[in-house]
Amino acid sequence: MRAPAAAAAARLRRPLAALSAAAAAGLALTALRPGPAPSVRVLAASRDLPAGATLGTSDLRALDLPPPAVPAGAVRSGAAGRVLAGPMRRGEPLTDARLVGDGLLHGYGPGTVAAPARIADAGTVRLLHAGDRVDVLAAPPPAGPGDLPGNGGRWSEARVIVSGVPVITVPRHAGEEGQEGALVVLATDHAQAQALAAAGPTLSITITAP
Template identity: 40%
Template structure:
């Protein structure tokens, strides 16, 4: 009869071990649920954060439909994240963004594109002297605007760090590789208003080109 005692002890201790394992698994599951719940569901107040409402390409001009607000807890909210959609509207996206990605200050160009609420800037259309250069430009890119040397005048920098807002199509249909020296498409540049006026006036009498940054 006594040789059955170890078996009884094992049977007696098994419920306790099962209970401890069940409690450990329950605590682990509860922690995982709390980790993936929204901040509001966990009882932790989130902070309003601007995220992209859809996939956006680099150089996109942000409009209200491209943005939305979500609440993010501070431990996952990136530094420099925007808290109001109006802070991003009318600005250019430096790099592509996936839907739901928080938008930070370094992902956007510093000022809103003219016509979307920035009274200090203007958009000026220029036709570059070389169509090949225009092909290299992309919205959101920064360039220096240069008046070409001609008629005894030296080349001069008209504006620094202008923002390319749009690049027009080539006028000649079917022309994929324009000849060197041929006139390029219209390029829209965002500049401070005073400088934009000077660039527009100079482009009427001198050839304009840009240097890439």
């Protein structure tokens, strides 16, 4: 009886040995296989975004970058509700330099906010520099041909939204093709910022004496 049992055991040892060898080889390969490359998760634009846009969650997506490719000041979280100081292309990593931030308000009094305003005349905005003081006016277009001067009508009177507010910055490329007007960032209080936001798209400015 022992001979058949010994023969059966011998037959089993060979496949078991092969399985053990295969398992050992697999473990060795797993140990030698390099792990996933290190990466840093940052926020990037999920679509083309214009200067002055208030960021929402749908405007941003997570992007994993290798550490050497992470730009200085890359933003990793907490960007929703912030305002872009310049335009962004889809897939571009978001950095602190792209945001209207507290650093722009250094030297201004308490309660001051950085309020973006898009001005219809981009040429006038290009004349501005930080520290200039401006009046911002809303001038709605005429309601119809009868309101045009010379037709017995007149233009609607311009409405002053804010007066004598300082320019903080004029973002680069703020009036690039495809955008309406040009962006300028002004130092205002909260009430003035709300008035600018509610004033509509047709805004103009006049430069006042410092």
